[in-house]
Amino acid sequence: MPHAKPRLVVIDTDPGIDDAIGILLALSSPELSIAGITTVAGNIGIETTTRNAGRLLAFAGREDIPVFTGAAVPFSRPGPEPLNLHGEDGIGGVNLPAPARDPEARPAVEWLADLLLREEAGTVDVLALGPLTNLAQLVLEKPDAAKRIGRIVAMGGAVHERGNVGPRSEFNLWADPEAAATVVESGLPLVLIPLDVTRRVRASRDFTDAMSKSGKPAAAMVASLIESYFEAATHQESRPLHDPCVMLFALAPDLFRLEELRLSVDVGAAENAGALAIDENGSPVQVTLGVDAPAALDLLARQLIAI
Ligand code: RIB
Numbered sequence: 017m018p019h020a021k022p023r024l025v026v027i028d029t030d031p032g033i034d035d036a037i038g039i040l041l042a043l044s045s046p047e048l049s050i051a052g053i054t055t056v057a058g059n060i061g062i063e064t065t066t067r068n069a070g071r072l073l074a075f076a077g078r079e080d081i082p083v084f085t086g087a088a089v090p091f092s093r094p095g096p097e098p099l100n101l102h103g104e105d106g107i108g109g110v111n112l113p114a115p116a117r118d119p120e121a122r123p124a125v126e127w128l129a130d131l132l133l134r135e136e137a138g139t140v141d142v143l144a145l146g147p148l149t150n151l152a153q154l155v156l157e158k159p160d161a162a163k164r165i166g167r168i169v170a171m172g173g174a175v176h177e178r179g180n181v182g183p184r185s186e187f188n189l190w191a192d193p194e195a196a197a198t199v200v201e202s203g204l205p206l207v208l209i210p211l212d213v214t215r216r217v218r219a220s221r222d223f224t225d226a227m228s229k230s231g232k233p234a235a236a237m238v239a240s241l242i243e244s245y246f247e248a249a250t251h252q253e254s255r256p257l258h259d260p261c262v263m264l265f266a267l268a269p270d271l272f273r274l275e276e277l278r279l280s281v282d283v284g285a286a287e288n289a290g291a292l293a294i295d296e297n298g299s300p301v302q303v304t305l306g307v308d309a310p311a312a313l314d315l316l317a318r319q320l321i322a323i
């Protein structure tokens with residue numbers, strides 16, 4: 017059967033170790049055609065997330081894919097301190113080359129809006145791996161472009177699961193709650209992939225060993241990234257693959273259980289900032305609440321090793 021036409025995607029990201037794994041998965045997947053990468057501050061500052069995006073593309077020999085610098089700070093509150101989890105370089109100190117080209121001069125949201133207005137409506141998906149500041153800015157400043165998005169698939173939030181930066185707050189939504197609320201309330205086709213799912217897709221040392229021994233550069237680099245993730249949490253037997261779940265959903269949505277929930281985002285300043293609440297007056301959002309984790313991990317391995 018002839019291959020379906022690759023899906024045109026934009027990756028919005030704060031690389032970040034798990035972002036990097038998701039980006040390498042996307043680069044290893046002919047089913048996805050990456051129009052560009054837009055960066056946002058989050059795991060670490062904007063200069064570093066942007067540089068890391070360029071380093072990953074140089075590693076993959078994909079300097080044809082442009083990188084656009086996005087938001088350096090959240091909408092209306094101070095940005096998060098860099099997460100030690102991702103190391104001083106924001107990407108676990110793994111051996112990546114320098115970027116092969118500079119980021120583009122055009123601001124991320126301007127470029128994204130032009131792309132959406134140029135391409136047929138509904139044909140461009142956004143794979144969002146970090147705080148939602150760029151997407152919120154697009155919704156507010158370029159609504160005619162934003163409504164042409166095919167689908168936003170975003171890693172973020174926690175529904176029945178405990179948070180990772182507060183009792184109920186997950187990092188991406190906590191880092192910029194106002195942006196998260198804007199995107200959730202926008203009515204855009206949004207699939208949210210919360211900690212309820214991403215904590216179940218976990219890489220063990222057996223997985224990294226198999227990737228290392230595959231002889232495939234992308235698989236070996238993913239193994240190095242996960243190993244560095246382990247260094248930040250030596251007591252753990254496995255590490256959650258939060259952001260790669262976005263690409264795994266884009267590649268194989270049937271591996272996930274989707275539910276439509278009416279959600280609101282806590283935009284307060286207390287410990288639940290950014291927390292999701294199921295709210296009958298909230299906005300309808302498609303949320304993954306279940307996953308076939310072994311099949312998802314198997315898909316990750318197959319995509320990385322096939323190339
Ligand atoms: O809570 C997990 C999210 O926060 C992931 O996107 C990870 O990269 C961090 O940004």
Ligand code: CA
Pocket residue numbers: 029030031032034035058059145146259
């Ligand atoms: Ca991220």
